[in-house]
Amino acid sequence: xxxxxxxxxxxxxxxxxxxxxxxxxxxxxxxxxxxxxxxxxxxxxxxxxxxxxxxxxxxxxxxxxxxxxxxxxxxxxxxxxxxxxxxxxxxxxxxxxxxxxxxxxxxxxxxxxxxxxxxxxxxxxxxxxxxxxxxxxxxxxxxxxxxxxxxxxxxxxxxxxxxxxxxxxxxxxxxxxxxxxxxxxxxxxxxxxxxxxxxxxxxxxxxxxxxxxxxxxxxxxxxxxxxxxxxxxxxxxxxxxxxxxxxxxxxxxxxxxxxxxxxxxxxxxxxxxxxxxxxxxxxxxxxxxxxxxxxxxxxxxxxxxxxxxxxxxxxxxxxxxxxxxxxxxxxxxxxxxxxxxxxxxxxxxxxxxxxxxxxxxxxxxxxxxxxxxxxxxxxxxxxxxxxxxxxxxxxxxxxxxxxxxxxxxxxxxxxxxxxxxxxxxxxxxxxxxxxxxxxxxxxxxxxxxxxxxxxxxxxxxxxxxxxxxxxxxxxxxxxxxxxxxxxxxxxxxxxxxxxxxxxxxxxxxxxxxxxxxxxxxxxxxxxxxxxxxxxxxxxxxxxxxxxxxxxxxxxxxxxxxxxxxxxxxxxxxxxxxxxxxxxxxxxxxxxxxxxxxxxxxxxxxxxxxxxxxxxxxxxxxxxxxxxxxxxxxxxxxxxxxxxxxxxxxxxxxxxxxxxxxxx
Numbered sequence: 001x002x003x004x005x006x007x008x009x010x011x012x013x014x015x016x017x018x019x020x021x022x023x024x025x026x027x028x029x030x031x032x033x034x035x036x037x038x039x040x041x042x043x044x045x046x047x048x049x050x051x052x053x054x055x056x057x058x059x060x061x062x063x064x065x066x067x068x069x070x071x072x073x074x075x076x077x078x079x080x081x082x083x084x085x086x087x088x089x090x091x092x093x094x095x096x097x098x099x100x101x102x103x104x105x106x107x108x109x110x111x112x113x114x115x116x117x118x119x120x121x122x123x124x125x126x127x128x129x130x131x132x133x134x135x136x137x138x139x140x141x142x143x144x145x146x147x148x149x150x151x152x153x154x155x156x157x158x159x160x161x162x163x164x165x166x167x168x169x170x171x172x173x174x175x176x177x178x179x180x181x182x183x184x185x186x187x188x189x190x191x192x193x194x195x196x197x198x199x200x201x202x203x204x205x206x207x208x209x210x211x212x213x214x215x216x217x218x219x220x221x222x223x224x225x226x227x228x229x230x231x232x233x234x235x236x237x238x239x240x241x242x243x244x245x246x247x248x249x250x251x252x253x254x255x256x257x258x259x260x261x262x263x264x265x266x267x268x269x270x271x272x273x274x275x276x277x278x279x280x281x282x283x284x285x286x287x288x289x290x291x292x293x294x295x296x297x298x299x300x301x302x303x304x305x306x307x308x309x310x311x312x313x314x315x316x317x318x319x320x321x322x323x324x325x326x327x328x329x330x331x332x333x334x335x336x337x338x339x340x341x342x343x344x345x346x347x348x349x350x351x352x353x354x355x356x357x358x359x360x361x362x363x364x365x366x367x368x369x370x371x372x373x374x375x376x377x378x379x380x381x382x383x384x385x386x387x388x389x390x391x392x393x394x395x396x397x398x399x400x401x402x403x404x405x406x407x408x409x410x411x412x413x414x415x416x417x418x419x420x421x422x423x424x425x426x427x428x429x430x431x432x433x434x435x436x437x438x439x440x441x442x443x444x445x446x447x448x449x450x451x452x453x454x455x456x457x458x459x460x461x462x463x464x465x466x467x468x469x470x471x472x473x474x475x476x477x478x479x480x481x482x483x484x485x486x487x488x489x490x491x492x493x494x495x496x497x498x499x500x501x502x503x504x505x506x507x508x509x510x511x512x513x514x515x516x517x518x519x520x521x522x523x524x525x526x527x528x529x530x531x532x533x534x535x536x537x538x539x540x541x542x543x544x545x546x547x548x549x550x551x552x553x554x555x556x557x558x559x560x561x562x563x564x565x566x567x568x569x570x571x572x573x574x575x576x577x578x579x580x581x582x583x584x585x586x587x588x589x590x591x592x593x594x595x596x597x598x599x600x601x602x603x604x605x606x607x608x609x610x611x612x613x614x615x616x617x618x619x620x621x622x623x624x625x626x627x628x629x630x631x632x633x634x635x636x637x638x639x640x641x642x643x644x645x646x647x648x649x650x651x652x653x654x655x656x657x658x659x660x661x662x663x
Contacts, residue, residue: 001119002100005132008123009092013085013133016355018362018390022300025050026135029059030087031393034070035080040219044393048405052233053226055170055212056219058140066090084394091139092132098146099307105153106311110276113322117314124344126351127259127299128306138300141171145179145304149280152182157192161204169208173231177290178304181283235294245295251288255299258351259306261344263313266337270312273319277311284308353465357450360470362390364423364447368473369397371444376400378420381409385425386471389449411436422474429469441474 324334
């Protein structure tokens with residue numbers, strides 16, 4: 001039976017190969033023990049300690065178990081992400097083996113038919129098996145809880161105290177409620193005396209405390225009892241509520257229905273029909289009720305009670321099935337008992353599909369390694385969402401690459417723009433932060449994640465899983481350094497454009513003014529400026545560029561300019577400035593200009609008037625004051641940063657800058 005459970009868990013593991021932030025401490029500890037061994041200074045928890053310390057005893061046991069296989073993978077030069085599969089499946093194996101021992105004891109107490117129903121119900125439910133491969137502190141404690149329950153059913157009190165004490169003292173202190181209720185039951189029914197409890201319990205408790213303090217103090221490099229600090233932080237100080245709160249009965253109306261599926265409706269009848277299971281099932285419900293006092297709630301906090309409640313469901317289904325021949329009503333109930341397993345299976349498939357969309361960080365890292373696999377000496381910055389939704393040390397599979405999870409870097413920081421690739425959260429593709437990042441980096445892929453559930457009444461499958469953009473993979477542009485130095489980035493919070501130092505001298509102001517006017521007047525350059533302004537948000541904005549398209553009515557270029565610039569172009573530029581996004585490219589602009597030539601405003605300009613009517617409209621739009629404002633802005637640029645002014649004049653330098661930025 002344990003093999004059935006394990007292979008289902010194996011399938012879930014490969015379908016969702018990445019982990020979430022709640023699993024980060026243990027998964028990084030696996031990696032560090034396997035690959036850094038006694039080099040404690042390289043361990044991940046020194047750089048990212050988390051909110052509360054966790055014990056290394058669980059990762060240490062599992063890492064020692066899989067270390068021969070990991071050594072073999074290293075010898076065969078297999079990338080270390082396969083080691084993550086190994087440690088997760090080893091954890092699942094521990095849970096499956098201990099669950100099977102618990103099931104075997106139930107079979108001895110309640111019969112093989114109940115055992116079969118118990119197995120079928122567990123396999124068709126989602127969360128218990130899905131969590132088996134998840135290195136959460138709760139799952140680290142789960143094998144010990146199952147062994148404690150098995151010992152309690154067998155009335156092996158000393159073993160019960162050892163397993164229960166290890167689960168409580170080392171991994172999860174709140175288990176004192178669940179396992180303590182079973183102990184109180186034994187004391188009340190005189191299955192154990194207080195003397196026996198103290199004689200066995202005190203030495204076991206002290207030994208376990210010494211064990212965890214000794215091991216964890218070594219790894220954390222300070223005197224430490226991790227679970228005592230966790231208990232103080234989460235329960236006494238109630239700081240866990242900072243991560244969200246839920247209503248008191250949330251476990252009963254949300255967590256248990258999702259975890260147990262349709263099997264939950266059979267629990268009351270199982271308690272009524274089979275008196276022998278009340279001693280183990282009622283404490284599970286009382287534990288959930290008492291634990292509901294804490295405002296911060298998560299389904300994984302009560303994962304231990306799922307097997308205990310499934311006993312009641314199995315007994316109920318067995319009773320309904322054996323009575324199926326009595327009446328038509330009993331036949332219908334037996335069909336419901338068997339059919340509910342199909343309902344559980346459908347719910348499981350749905351939840352598994354949703355879970356597959358919850359790890360965008362791991363997907364982004366995997367895609368990046370495929371896209372950039374030929375490259376060497378690559379530097380990558382991993383932002384918070386990416387690190388929390390799938391990226392671990394096991395995913396850093398290229399030894400020639402540099403991976404950074406610096407949490408303090410923000411859009412616009414010079415250090416951030418030096419990375420070859422960015423994996424960054426996308427809250428809004430058109431946000432100021434994304435515009436800043438895309439000044440120096442270009443988008444190469446967008447990763448989506450779960451958004452919500454949609455209902456489609458006209459579809460064969462009425463329920464649809466909707467996704468949204470979550471993480472963008474950005475690649476550094478070849479001329480990123482030049483772009484960073486040339487463009488002043490607008491502050492996303494204040495909206496204030498930083499001023500550059502004005503290094504220009506009065507001597508060359510008039511020369512630069514002439515060059516700026518000449519370059520800005522050329523339609524081809526104007527088009528490039530529009531592209532640059534749209535995609536990179538420079539200090540020189542579209543309105544100012546258009547304002548610089550000043551015409552001299554006596555110039556020899558009047559005829560050519562009148563063919564290039566229409567009244568519609570000039571009248572609409574200021575309106576379009578507010579709506580232009582960074583996604584517009586040069587091809588879009590060319591198409592837009594072709595459409596503008598055919599607009600209604602152009603039709604209103606008589607052809608026979610030629611350039612005269614156009615020039616008169618242009619004069620009304622463009623003022624000398626705006627032209628001078630643009631020139632003043634451009635004169636503040638220190639062109640010596642971009643060009644050797646001893647070898648070229650300012651006009652050539654401006655053209656060179658525009659050509660390079662447009663590339």
